[in-house]
Amino acid sequence: MTQPSLSATVPAGTPSPGGRPARARRVLRVVAVVSCLPYLSLKSAWIAGSHLGIPAGSPLLEHRAQLVVANGLTVAMDGAVIVLVLLLTRPWGLRVPAWLLALPMWTATGLLAPVMTGYPLQLLVGALGGSVNRAADTGHEPFLDEWVFAVVYTGFIVQGLTLGTLFVLYARDRWGQLWRGRLRELPASGVGPAQRATAVAAAVLALVPAGAHLLWACGGTAGLSAGRAAHRTADFHVLEALDAVFLLSAVAGAVLLAFRRGPALPVRVPLALAWVGSGATACWGGWLSLAGLGGSDDLAGRPTGLMSLTYAGQMIVGLLVITVAARFLAERSTRAKRPA
DSSP: OBOOOTTOOOOTTOOOTTSHHHHHHHHHHHHHHHHHHHHHHHHHHHHTTOOTTOOTTOGGGGOHHHHHHHHHHHHHHHHHHHHHHHHHHSGGGGGSOHHHHHHHHHHHHHHHHHHHHHHHHHHHHHHTTOOOSSHHHHOSOOSSOHHHHHHHHHHHHHHHHHHHHHHHHHHHHHHGGGGOSBGGGSOGGGOOHHHHHHHHHHHHHTHHHHHHHHHHHTTOOTTOOHHHHHTOOHHHHHHHHHHHHHHHHHHHHHHHHHHOOSTTSBTHHHHHHHHHHHHHHHHHHHHHHHHHHTOOSSGGGSOOHHHHHHHHHHHHHHHHHHHHHHHHHHHHHHHHHSBO
16 A cells, blocks of 8 residues: 555546536636736737837836847746646646646746735835835836836736645645645654755855845945945835845745754645745846846946845855755655555
């Protein structure tokens, strides 16, 4: 007799009596796809040459080639969300190799989670009378009309909620046995020295980017570019603190998994911390590092050495943490396949 293995699956969307789960997933699928359309339409219009939502004098209009390339990349990324939604709700999605699903889902989680938390916080700061990152508060020329942010970020939040829900349902059906139980029930033999060393390395390396984000969140300007320091708004401090929270969440998840701390915790808690935290830190660290390589016409706006080190550091920390989580899941999957 054997335990359920990674290959033992329950079809995504398999209905219970009355077919409610299947209907719910179909609704979520429709909502997710529809939420992508405004963003895809807006970006496609810009690629075609439209200035919809771009005010006259916007810096975006100064570099037509870069605008097309950047928008083409983001259109492909948001289009991938639709592919993921179909994969998570159609029978053929169950035949996709685990890594081929997990990698884009982890990336989508990492890119969407900071938007889903950060944009509501920006709205709250503005509602309480604080300054936010817009032309009227920063003194910069506006590069997009205000309504664009509302449309785009609202769409991202809906995408994140629907895509995340569909992934949890899919993963529960296909791999639910891998995160059942509590940490105290896990065998100590399942953790090797390499896994613990990776978690420790992530924790040590996180000190620099977490320290920088906390410094900037508390009002410090050391290491910030002159332009960024001069045009900080109230929500800047909140978002910097949020970056530190994602970093610390990632490290906490890795340490809990590698050292079996918090024995009463359900296994899904450190897994969720590692998954979301590592995705947010690695993906946004990589995105900001890539943006920094592009340079800026404004010398005062170019990232400093500490800013670049912070972005690169959080990207490395995120990759180390997701390595710990992946190794943990692989070990549990292997054990599940062994004869009882």
